[in-house]
Amino acid sequence: MNIGDAAKQSGLPAKTIRYYEEISLVVPGRSDNGYRTYSPTDVHKLQFVQRARGLGFSVEDCRALLSLYEDDHRASADVKAIATEHLSEIEAKIAELKALHKTLKHLVDHCHGDDRPHCPIIDDLAGPDH
Amino acid sequence: MNIGDAAKQSGLPAKTIRYYEEISLVVPGRSDNGYRTYSPTDVHKLQFVQRARGLGFSVEDCRALLSLYEDDHRASADVKAIATEHLSEIEAKIAELKALHKTLKHLVDHCHGDDRPHCPIIDDLAGPDH
DNA sequence: CCTTGACCTTCCAGTAACTGGAAGCCTTAT
DNA sequence: ATAAGGCTTCCAGTTACTGGAAGGTCAAGG
Numbered sequence: 542m543n544i545g546d547a548a549k550q551s552g553l554p555a556k557t558i559r560y561y562e563e564i565s566l567v568v569p570g571r572s573d574n575g576y577r578t579y580s581p582t583d584v585h586k587l588q589f590v591q592r593a594r595g596l597g598f599s600v601e602d603c604r605a606l607l608s609l610y611e612d613d614h615r616a617s618a619d620v621k622a623i624a625t626e627h628l629s630e631i632e633a634k635i636a637e638l639k640a641l642h643k644t645l646k647h648l649v650d651h652c653h654g655d656d657r658p659h660c661p662i663i664d665d666l667a668g669p670d671h
Numbered sequence: 672m673n674i675g676d677a678a679k680q681s682g683l684p685a686k687t688i689r690y691y692e693e694i695s696l697v698v699p700g701r702s703d704n705g706y707r708t709y710s711p712t713d714v715h716k717l718q719f720v721q722r723a724r725g726l727g728f729s730v731e732d733c734r735a736l737l738s739l740y741e742d743d744h745r746a747s748a749d750v751k752a753i754a755t756e757h758l759s760e761i762e763a764k765i766a767e768l769k770a771l772h773k774t775l776k777h778l779v780d781h782c783h784g785d786d787r788p789h790c791p792i793i794d795d796l797a798g799p800d801h
Numbered sequence: 802c803c804t805t806g807a808c809c810t811t812c813c814a815g816t817a818a819c820t821g822g823a824a825g826c827c828t829t830a831t
Numbered sequence: 832a833t834a835a836g837g838c839t840t841c842c843a844g845t846t847a848c849t850g851g852a853a854g855g856t857c858a859a860g861g
Contacts, residue, residue, distance in 0.1 A: 545808065555809090560848060574856060576809055585801065592796045597771045600847065610793050617790035621782045624792050628779055631772045638765045641727045645758050652751045660747035662754050663740050666722045671715065675837065685838090690819060704827060706838060730818065 544569075547579035551587035558587060566590065566604055586610075598627055674699075677709035681717035688717060696720065696734055716740075728757055 547569075548555045561567045562577070567586045569577040579587070589610055593603045602623055609615045609623075651661045664671075677699075678685045691697045692707070697716045699707040709717070719740055723733045732753055739745045739753075781791045794801075 543809075554849085556849060557847085559810095564847090574809080575811095576856085585797070588798055589796050592798065594847090596775055596796075597768075606793070606796065609790075610797060613788060615788050615790070615793075616786040617782050617788065617792075618784045618786060620790045620792050621779060621784035624775060624779050624782070628772065628775050631768050631775065635765060635768045635772065638727075638761050638768070642758065642761045642765065645726055645754060645761065649751060649754050649758055652747050652754070654748045654751035656746040656748060658743060658745050658747065660739075660745070660750045662747075662750050663736070663745075666719050666726075666736065667715070667740060668718055668722065673838075684820085686820060687818085689839095694818090704838085706827085724818095 542579045542581075542584065544577045544579065547577075547584055547587060550584050552591050553587055561587070561590065564600070566600065566607070596627075597631065598623075602627060672709045672711075672714065674707045674709065677707075677714055677717060680714050682721050683717055691717070691720065694730070696730065696737070726757075727761060728753075732757060 542550075544555045544558055547553075548558055551558070553561075558567070559577075562569060567583055567590065569579045569583050572578045586607060589607060590600075590603045593606055594600070598606065605623055606620065609620050648662045648665055653659070672680075674685045674688055677683075678688060681688070683691075688697070689707075692699060697713055697720065699709045699713050702708045716737060719737060720730075720733045723736055724730070728736065735753055736750065739750050778792045778795055783789070
């Protein structure tokens, strides 16, 4: 299967699939004319990566997950460890964004948003003594 | 004031301050020996940017906010527009992360995390028909 | 047989916002 | 005289692609 069809079946852009070969994440075969050839297994791997990326795993996480996926003797604990770590990163990010949101919302709510120059948002950014 | 002191007063690394000069965000003068010279106004701008970045504004947002900060005749509506836009981006990001979190937490909670290979996380990533 | 269009190839550059490191100059203190 | 610390520039690397240019390949239609 050529890269265009692999793209359709995996939901990934062809450019991304080429990139995944470049970083040795999913490496296809080649046919005589130099075209990349994706086996069903390759396409499964692409789909796997597409889903994992969709869950926010980094490409390096995907690499680790993919090798666990291919290892019939994996320990589910190894998978869980990666996922749990990612989960805490997500939680940390949510907490950070919520704090930002709170501060910013407060400022926005107190800004008249008219044609006059006075603005509590700018005042806050300028610092306490300006 | 040299870059080291500007760094201390703004809370930004010297590397970052040099970068801000490179992108014409905060451009200092130079003394005879070629050293960057930061005026009190320059330092205020650096502090302003440091705070705005801390609130998650992009560097380009900071550039716009800085020019509004310097404009005594600005309309607060212009500031509010940037902040409101940023606020919705934060909200969107939070929503996205919450959705990811929900999915991933569900998977993690159902994974035994022991030394056996069966793993619902991997099963989910592999897709419905594998 | 030739051309057209849809594929495919490689390579280069750009994105956001820095960060690290190397090589070397300036200044001050010992 | 030299050592330490701060300053300079320039180059490369980070993450995960994305866009575009120049050109090869293939199947169908005139």
